[in-house]
Amino acid sequence: MPEIIGVDLGGTKILARLVDPVTGKSEGRVKKPTPKSGPSDVLDKIVTVVDDLDPDRRAESVGIGVPGLVTESGVVTLCPNINGWDTPVDVAGILSERLGRTVAVGNDVNVGALAEHRVGAGQGFKDMATVFVGTGVGGGLVLNNRLVAGERGMAGEIGHLTTHPGGRQCGCGQFGHMEAYAGRAGLEAEARRRHAAGDKNELVRLAGDGRIKSSFIAKAIEAEDKVTLELIEEAVQALASAIGSMATLLDLPLVVLGGGVVDRLGQDFLDRISASEYFGGFGNHVCELRLAKRLDDAGVVGAAILAADS
C-alpha cells in the first residue's frame, strides 16, 4: 500500500505524518505553529510542512483535516478557529497545484469518523456515525463505507438537531439544539446561570472563575451534586433523542462516541443514553453505542484515509 501524507490543520498547530491508510500506522512527524495571518500564509505553511516530511516525494497524495466547513470538492467555506479565514478558499485546488500531488480536504471531525470506521471502534461496519462530545458536539457520518460530507459540508452535524424546542440558546445562535444541553460549554453556561440565580452547585465551586472541565463534571457527579445530576440527565436526554432519531432515520447499527466529556464519563454514560426512553427507535431497531478507540493522531490518519478513498 502506498503511503499517504495526512495533515491535521488545527487552530494552533499543523501536524503531518506519513500514513498507511489500511493499517493506520504512521511514521515521520513534522509539526509547526499555525500562522495567525490568514489563509494564504496557512497554505504556505502546509506546503513547507509537506515538503519537510516527504522531501523525496514518496507519497503521491495528501489528505488534510480542517476545523471548518468543507464542501465535497475541498473548498473550505468557513473556518472560525483560524485567524482571518473569513472567505471560502479552494484548498484542494490550490494545494494540489502547489504540491504536485492529489489533495483531498475534509472537516476534522469527519475525518476522525473515517479513522474510527477504518481502524477504530467501527471496523467491519458498513454504516455508522460518530458523535464527539467536547466543548461542542460534532459528528461524522459514514454510509456504505464512504464519508458523507454533504454539499455544504454540514452532513453529520448532529449537535445542531433540535431536541428541546424553544430551549436554551446554542453556540450557533439558535435555540433548543442538542449541543446546548450536551456540550461542555452549554452545560457550563447553564451551571453558572443557575449558580448566580441562587442554585449553588459543585461545578461552579470546583471551577471558580476557570473553565468547568470534564474532570469537574465527573467529580460533581460522584459527589451527587443536585444541579449536576439534573444537567447530566438533560444531556443524556438530548443525546439519546438526537442519536436515536439519527439511527432510526439512517438505519444505523452503530454509533461511536468520543470527545472529552465522553472519555471522562465513560461506559456508564453510554449505558444511560441507550437505556433512556428518549433513545427509542422504530419497531425493534437496535443501535449499538460504543466508546471511540481514542486513536493516536486520529486527525492525520483519518485525513490520509480520506485521500486514499478519493
Ligand SMILES: [Zn+2]
Ligand atoms: Zn446550534
